[in-house]
Amino acid sequence: MNAIAAAAPQEATQAPATTSTIAQSGGSSFSDLVRAHFRREKLRDGRHGAAPREAEDDFHAKLDRFEDEEGKLAAVYWSTKTASAVALTIGTARSSWNPIAETEMEIRIHRVTDWLTKDATLIANLLHDCDLLAIRAGEILRGTSERIAMRWIYSVQEHVLGYIEREAESTPEKEHTFVTTQRRELARIEEYYFRAAAKAGRIVYVSGMLAGAFVIAGAAAVTAIVLADRSVHWQRGTQVLLLSVAAGAVGALVSVLSRMSGGGDRFTVDFEVGRPLLRRLGLYKPLVGAVFGVALYFMLASGLLMTRAPTGKALYFYGAVAFLAGFSERFTGVIFGDVERLISGNGETAGAPPPAAGTEPAADSG
16 A cells, blocks of 8 residues: 555635645555546436536546456445545455465455545554555554454445544534544554564464475485485484484474464564565574574484483484474573583583594494
8 A cells, every 4th residue: 555645636616726635545546436426416407317428437447447457346435525535445365385385365444534534643643554554564463364354354445434423513522522533443453453463473374384394304304215215324313314304404403393383472572674584584593493403412412411312213313303493492502512611621521531542433223
């Protein structure tokens, strides 16, 4: 949704002669449509309710142009006092490669009301705040939640214009009371927006994580299968390394999913950074888990932690440890801290003596 300045007509039936510009929200052709509609209504024959052919054709031509550009009019409120209106359009459904995703349609609110609200500052500010919330909802929400939020915002703006039409002798006290009531309604819409956007943001983030974990685990599995057909002395160590990569990535994915299923605010994302960036951030999380898994494998295999894998259970041991490294950042931080203190000489670790130099990690008998 964008705000533009459009030249106002000088016709006495549409606006005062001193008015030269209007502020508009929505499609660039909406102000033309509003003026054409107002002119047609003013020229209607009182007895037969018919407008001159020229005005009728002009209105329908501008309506067709507007709907071609913005989508079909789902709802519209025309002012009877001046060339002002608010409308809701729904665009053509976008094709999606994902068969389980909701069909996305561009939903927009269009508004030209400055002539109607020129003497009602509180109401004009309220309509402006509605526009700002509609921008956020249109950019962040998708599917059913977007349709609910946008129709809800439109209903507030429609009710506001109806109030101006109904109240011929509105006082500042009445206007203040009305605006206060509608702002409470707008606060309810904003609360709904935050809830829906937070859920949508988590879903987008997890979709990126699923893609990243699938790619990392799949690449590790394929590489392990290829190496399994070759008889080289480092085959077992390489398979353990690949297992650590996949287990760390899966651990990071399961960690986020478990926090999401726990409810509350245990896992939050900044949903207003946008869907592409959120999805990319999700892609990086399994990569970080894989790096943690590999780093912990090297620490164990090198003997820095003075912990050996159980005899014949190397694959299970290193896989479990790598999964924990990706799953729990706290666990990984404690281990890395111990190693840092050991290398820097600021502490010691207790445990069994390290394996003899040059030995490989214990092989899985299976």
